[in-house]
Amino acid sequence: MALWGMVIDLDRCTGCQACVMACKAENNVPAVGDKEAKKGRTISWMQVLTEKDEEHHEEKMRFIPRPCLQCDDPPCTKVCPVYATYRNPEGIVAQIYGRCIGCRFCMAACPYNAKFFNWYTYQKEQPGQNPDVSLRPKGVVEKCTFCHHRLQKARERAHAENREIQPGEYNTACADACPAQAIVFGDLSDPGSEVSKLARSPRAFKLQEELGTKPKVIYLTEGEGGG
Amino acid sequence: MENLHSPSDQLIRKLQWIWMIGFILLVLGIITWFIHLMRAALWLGDVPSAAIGIPLVAIPIFLALASVVFYVFWGLAVRGRGQ
Amino acid sequence: MVDHKDTHEDILLAPIAHTGLGFYWTVAGLSVFILWGAIAYSVQFYYGLGVTGLQQPVSWGFYVTNFVFFIGISHAGTLISAILRLSRAEWRRPITRMAEVITAMVLFIGAGQILVDLGRPDRIFNVIRHGRYQSPLLWDATSISAYLSASLTYLYLPMIPDIAILRDRLGKWKLFYSVLALGWTGTQAQQRVLNRAIAIMCVIVIPVAISVHSVVSFVFSMTLQPMWHSTIFGPYFVVGAIFSGIAALIVAMIIFRKAYGLEPYLKPIHFRYLGQLLLVMALLWFYFTFAEYLTGYYGAEPEEMKVFWSKFSGPFWPYFWAMVLCNLFIPLSCLVRLGRHTVGKVLAASLSIIVGMWLERFIIVIPTLSNPRLPFPQTAYAPTWVELGEFAGSLALFALFYLLFTKVFPIISIWEIREGREEGVKEVEERIKSYLPDEVKGTA
Numbered sequence: 001m002a003l004w005g006m007v008i009d010l011d012r013c014t015g016c017q018a019c020v021m022a023c024k025a026e027n028n029v030p031a032v033g034d035k036e037a038k039k040g041r042t043i044s045w046m047q048v049l050t051e052k053d054e055e056h057h058e059e060k061m062r063f064i065p066r067p068c069l070q071c072d073d074p075p076c077t078k079v080c081p082v083y084a085t086y087r088n089p090e091g092i093v094a095q096i097y098g099r100c101i102g103c104r105f106c107m108a109a110c111p112y113n114a115k116f117f118n119w120y121t122y123q124k125e126q127p128g129q130n131p132d133v134s135l136r137p138k139g140v141v142e143k144c145t146f147c148h149h150r151l152q153k154a155r156e157r158a159h160a161e162n163r164e165i166q167p168g169e170y171n172t173a174c175a176d177a178c179p180a181q182a183i184v185f186g187d188l189s190d191p192g193s194e195v196s197k198l199a200r201s202p203r204a205f206k207l208q209e210e211l212g213t214k215p216k217v218i219y220l221t222e223g224e225g226g227g
Numbered sequence: 228m229e230n231l232h233s234p235s236d237q238l239i240r241k242l243q244w245i246w247m248i249g250f251i252l253l254v255l256g257i258i259t260w261f262i263h264l265m266r267a268a269l270w271l272g273d274v275p276s277a278a279i280g281i282p283l284v285a286i287p288i289f290l291a292l293a294s295v296v297f298y299v300f301w302g303l304a305v306r307g308r309g310q
Numbered sequence: 311m312v313d314h315k316d317t318h319e320d321i322l323l324a325p326i327a328h329t330g331l332g333f334y335w336t337v338a339g340l341s342v343f344i345l346w347g348a349i350a351y352s353v354q355f356y357y358g359l360g361v362t363g364l365q366q367p368v369s370w371g372f373y374v375t376n377f378v379f380f381i382g383i384s385h386a387g388t389l390i391s392a393i394l395r396l397s398r399a400e401w402r403r404p405i406t407r408m409a410e411v412i413t414a415m416v417l418f419i420g421a422g423q424i425l426v427d428l429g430r431p432d433r434i435f436n437v438i439r440h441g442r443y444q445s446p447l448l449w450d451a452t453s454i455s456a457y458l459s460a461s462l463t464y465l466y467l468p469m470i471p472d473i474a475i476l477r478d479r480l481g482k483w484k485l486f487y488s489v490l491a492l493g494w495t496g497t498q499a500q501q502r503v504l505n506r507a508i509a510i511m512c513v514i515v516i517p518v519a520i521s522v523h524s525v526v527s528f529v530f531s532m533t534l535q536p537m538w539h540s541t542i543f544g545p546y547f548v549v550g551a552i553f554s555g556i557a558a559l560i561v562a563m564i565i566f567r568k569a570y571g572l573e574p575y576l577k578p579i580h581f582r583y584l585g586q587l588l589l590v591m592a593l594l595w596f597y598f599t600f601a602e603y604l605t606g607y608y609g610a611e612p613e614e615m616k617v618f619w620s621k622f623s624g625p626f627w628p629y630f631w632a633m634v635l636c637n638l639f640i641p642l643s644c645l646v647r648l649g650r651h652t653v654g655k656v657l658a659a660s661l662s663i664i665v666g667m668w669l670e671r672f673i674i675v676i677p678t679l680s681n682p683r684l685p686f687p688q689t690a691y692a693p694t695w696v697e698l699g700e701f702a703g704s705l706a707l708f709a710l711f712y713l714l715f716t717k718v719f720p721i722i723s724i725w726e727i728r729e730g731r732e733e734g735v736k737e738v739e740e741r742i743k744s745y746l747p748d749e750v751k752g753t754a
Contacts, residue, residue, distance in 0.1 A: 040365035040689035051685045066684065075534055081447040082436040083271075101436050102359070102429015104369040105447060109533040113367050113682045117429065119360030138358040139429030208683060211534050242489040257455060264441045264448070277443040285452050291514055292459055295507050299467060302503030304492040 002165075003091040004146055005188035005216035006175070007198040008065055011223065012182035013048075015063035020046050022177030023067070026147060028129045030122035030136075043116040045144040046174050062222075065183065067174065068093060068114040068144035069207065069215030076106035076115065085141070091188075091216055092146050100140040107141060111211055115143045146185070147172040167193055188216060240304070247300045254293040258286050318574050319727075322720045325570050327480060329717065332569065336713060340706040347703010350696040351426060359429055361696045365689055368679045372697035373427035375671045376704060379554070380420035381454070381526050382547070382667065386555030387413030388461045389519045392512040400738055401583055403730045404575040407723045408566070409559050410465040415711040416558075417458045419704050424450075426700055446532050449525040457515075457522045464511045470494050470504060471725035483718075523551040535678050536613040537606060546598045553591040553637075554667035557660035560584055562712065564657050566721055575722050578652040585656040588663070589645040596638050599670075616681045625690065626677050629669050636666025 023029060023046040032041050046067045053060035074093050077086050084100040087093050107115045121138040129135070132149040136142045154170040167186060175185040186195035198204070203220040261282040268278030354361050364371050387409035394402035424447075425431055441448045474494035477487035494500060527547035530538040560581065567576045606614045621630045644659035676691055715721075 036360070039363075040687075041360070042366070049685050064684075079445050079447070079532065081442055081445040081451075082433075082440045083273075083442055084436075099433075099436060099440065100430065101433045103424075103427070103447060104429065105445065105529070107367075107369045108535070108679065111534050111683050113684060113686060116366065117369055118358070119364070120358040138360075141429075213534075239485065239488045239493075242485075243492060246489070254459070257459075260438060261452070264443060267440070268443055273442060274444040281443050281449065281452060285456060288456050288514065288518060289459065291510075292456075292463055295467075295510050295514075296463055299470075299503060299507045300492060302507075303470065303494055303500050306499075 001089055001189065002187045003189035003216070004070070004151070005091070005186070005195055005199065005218065006067065006070075006146070006172070007184045007195050007204070007218045007220060009182045009184075009198075009220040010062065010064065011203075011220065012180040013063045013065060013178075014180055014182075015048055015050070015061065016179065017048050018177045018179055019065055019174035019183060020044060020048060022173040023144070026130055026133070026173035027145075028123065028133045028135055029142075030118075032119075032122050036119070036122075041117075041119050043118070043122070043142070045114075045116070045142070064207075064219070065174070066112060066114065066207075067146075067172075067217060069112055069213070069217040070144075070146060072214035072216060073212060075109045075111065075211075075213060079105045079109045081105065090151075092148055092151075093143075094148070095141065095143055095145065097134065097136050097140045097142065102139040102141065104141065111208055111213065112215075115141050117141050243300070243304050247297065250296060251293055254289050258289055261285055319724055321571055321574065322722050322724050323476070323480065325716055326476065326718065326720065333713070333717070337710065340710045340713070343702045343706035344710065345703075346699040347701075347706065350699030350703065354426070354696050354700075355431070361694060363691055363693045363697060365691065367682045367686060368676060368689065368691040370427075370675055370679060371691055372693045372701060373423050375668070375675050376701055377420055377423035377427070378526055378547070378671045378675070379668050380416050380423060380704070380708075382523060382551035382554045382671070383558045384413045384416045384420060384457070384461075384555065385519055385523060385548070385551035386416075386559040387411065388457075388464055388515050389552060390556065390559065392464070392515045392519075395508070396512050396516075398741075400730060400734050401580055403726045403734075404572075404722045405559070405563065405580060405584075406468070406726070407465075407719075408563055408721055410461065410468075411712060411715050411721070412555070412559055412562060413461045414458075414465050415715065416708055417454065417461065418711070419708045421454055421458075423704065446525060446529045449528060453518070453522045453525045457518050460511070460515050460518050464508075464515050466490075467504065467508050467511060468723060468726070469719060471496065472720050472723060475724055476720070520548055523547045530674065530678075536611070536681070536683070537617040537678050538674075540602060540605075542598060542602050542605075546602065549591065549594050549598055550667060550670060553588070553595045554664060556584060556588050556591060557663035557667070560588070560656055560660040561664065564653060564660075566716065570716070570721070572722065575727065581652050581656045582648050585645050585648050585652065585659065588641065588656070588659060592638060592641045592645070592663070613681075613683050617677050620677050620681055621673055624677075625680075626673060630673050633666050633669035633673055636662045637670065640666075 024031075024044070027045060029043055029045055032043060036042070046065060049064040049066050051062040051064065052058075053062050070091060070093050072087070072091065074085075074087055077093060080086070081103060082099055082101055084096045085093060085106055086096075102117070104117055107113075107117060118136050118138045118140055123129075123135055125135060130149075132153065150172070151170045154165050158165045158169070167190070172183070172185045175183040184195050184198055186193040188196055188199060190196060198220065199218045201220055203224070204218050205221055206215050206218055209215075265278050265282045269275055362371065362373075391402065391406040391409045395406065425434060428434065437448070437451060441451070443449070470490070470492055471494055473487050474491040474496070477484060477491050480487070524544040524547065527543035531540055531543035533539060563576055563581075563584075567573060603618065606618050620626055640662040641659040644655040644662075648655060680689070680691065
């Protein structure tokens with residue numbers, strides 16, 4: 001059974017936000033509009049967080065692309081009252097829009113603020129949307145799904161051709177789009193995959209690891225790291 | 228002090244039984260709900276400790292409530308009537 | 311003696327027998343606020359939660375604060391009434407009914423706040439069909455439905471003899487009262503049944519009540535967020551709930567004392583005792599608050615300190631210090647010496663505490679959400695007219711429910727007052743005698 005994970009190399013990330021735009025286009029993430037954005041309701045499954053560099057305060061910025069970290073012990077799934085969010089066997093934390101009652105408990109529980117809410121009906125069906133991804137109605141929570149629809153397509157193609165999914169056949173939109181190749185996506189349970197090898201690097205660290213969420217998005221720190 | 232508008236004893240008794248049975252049905256309904264949730268959680272293998280533990284505490288409370296109300300109903304309206 | 315009793319009891323039956331102009335004016339006034347709330351909610355139902363001030367990351371705001379606040383007030387009744395009954399405090403007699411009604415009515419309003427807060431209220435049945443017991447919201451649903459059932463039962467049972475009085479004396483709604491009175495005629499056997507049932511209910515209701523606000527606190531403490539994930543939350547919320555509940559009870563008592571002329575029944579001594587209880591709860595609440603904040607401050611964990619300072623000196627400092635003022639300093643100054651102007655002082659303290667406890671809920675919910683762990687851009691939460699309208703409408707609806715109750719059932723327990731006069735005096739005298747050393751059968 002695969003265990004889908006991601007490694008993001010912070011040394012390579014330039015903060016260009018191509019991953020953000022690719023994610024928006026791929027997943028029909030609505031553009032909430034100027035007024036809503038001012039109120040702080042932008043929906044951005046992949047977000048690039050900025051932090052002033054610790055040593056060089058005014059000179060350097062740290063860019064941290066933050067998708068849903070697809071935790072192996074997710075605090076969000078524990079508190080959902082209706083099974084609208086749960087961790088599937090391949091490690092992806094799923095979000096079922098048709099079940100969600102919009103209580104926003106998962107949003108309050110997520111320590112990474114990776115979940116977003118549809119405060120209005122932000123979009124209707126229009127040409128130019130990705131037909132593989134369902135549009136979210138108002139009043140439900142949504143979040144990054146590691147482009148789960150791409151996994152479904154790859155699995156169906158592989159099944160039709162009577163073979164297994166090849167490494168590289170299922171890749172997230174953000175990993176595809178990054179011009180610096182800072183985002184690497186793959187199967188963490190395969191020790192030979194690129195993602196597994198990078199995850200074992202001495203530069204690897206997990207965001208807020210001490211909380212015990214066991215996130216499957218692993219970051220590589222800038223410089224040489226190692227302690 | 229019987230006046231023409233005094234409701235008949237039979238009607239009163241019937242209504243009392245109706246609302247008593249209604250209350251019992253409500254409590255049974257709530258208990259059924261707890262059991263349904265427990266079974267769903269066990270079938271999905273989702274945290275059996277909570278799924279069993281909480282109904283284990285909640286169901287006796289509702290049963291106790293229903294028993295107390297029925298005890299009062301029986302003691303006052305059925306047995307103790309106008310002695 | 312009989313005449314004196316009857317005149318006083320007529321006061322208790324008067325609101326049910328006659329309806330004055332004051333009632334209609336009050337209902338009209340409350341209806342304005344209820345209408346505001348209804349319009350606010352319809353707008354929200356149609357457009358979505360976007361009409362509120364909620365945003366990323368403050369996705370819980372006014373509604374959740376109100377939820378905790380109203381559920382907190384529900385601890386007034388049943389807990390106070392049950393504890394006073396169990397401890398055989400005779401001064402409880404005019405108070406218990408008022409307290410129990412508060413609980414029963416405010417639980418509906420409190421549960422309603424959660425419904426209002428949902429993004430998809432049309433899917434509320436998902437909680438029934440697909441509920442998950444690992445989620446503290448389901449613990450809430452279970453606990454609150456248990457408390458609602460228990461407190462309605464606990465309200466109804468001691469009311470049966472009074473309903474029988476109404477059935478026999480009032481002249482209107484005879485069928486309604488007859489059905490509810492369960493054939494009560496006051497015989498020995500019936501009294502035994504009722505007393506036993508009430509005693510059992512007293513015992514059931516207390517752990518259920520404590521569980522309610524504990525699980526409400528668990529909604530916050532079961533997350534990993536700074537200044538929420540604290541072990542003190544369970545007892546802290548229960549203490550705060552009892553605190554705000556007593557204050558709400560006092561306000562209700564004073565309002566209806568004035569409106570229905572209940573001065574013979576609700577005497578300054580009752581307010582003095584409640585005021586003393588309120589003072590104790592204020593100090594207890596302060597102790598818990600102090601322990602909570604001292605622990606956070608001493609540990610100096612960076613994420614917790616961010617939230618701590620935002621409450622102490624950051625954007626939330628007006629609400630935090632107003633809360634301390636309203637919950638500690640004003641009540642202390644009012645309640646320490648209750649010699650003269652008892653009712654006035656207790657009223658002032660109670661109103662201050664109600665405001666202060668609402669602020670306390672606000673201070674718990676919003677600052678933690680406003681200070682996420684990861685570096686997000688700063689935002690500020692401010693409620694809109696929708697949230698304010700919903701709050702005003704909820705308060706007005708609660709007041710209306712309470713008012714309507716007093717028009718149908720006596721707000722002070724007639725039979726318990728009678729029992730106090732006929733049996734209570736003797737019983738207390740014997741009880742006190744039993745505490746003292748037995749008299750020596752003398753020599754002469």
